[in-house]
Amino acid sequence: MKIAAHEIFDSLQKSGKIPYGWKRARQGTRKVKIKNLSILNALREHHPGEWRKVYQRGMDGTELHYFEHGRTGKVWGVKVK
Secondary structure: OOOOHHHOEOOOHHHOOOOOOOOEEEEEEEEEOOOOHHHHHHHHHHOOOOEEEEEEEEOOOOEEEEEEEOOOOOEEEEEEO
16 A cells, blocks of 8 residues: 555644534544554555554544554544544
8 A cells, every 4th residue: 555645644633634613522532553554554654653543533423533643643544424
């Protein structure tokens, strides 16, 4: 799998994919290990180190799913569900 450098953002807010007015629910964040090794290896080519899959629930019931680098906070693959 190939990941372009311009698809990795400095933060969740800079990704431009968060709905207007979206607010995180209290205790609504889960961070888990990445099971898909091809995605993990592609992300580590750009930024070595620990990457996690993040599930973040919003106050309105929506969820954000994305991958986050542990040390820098960079994100990739932000999806709203």
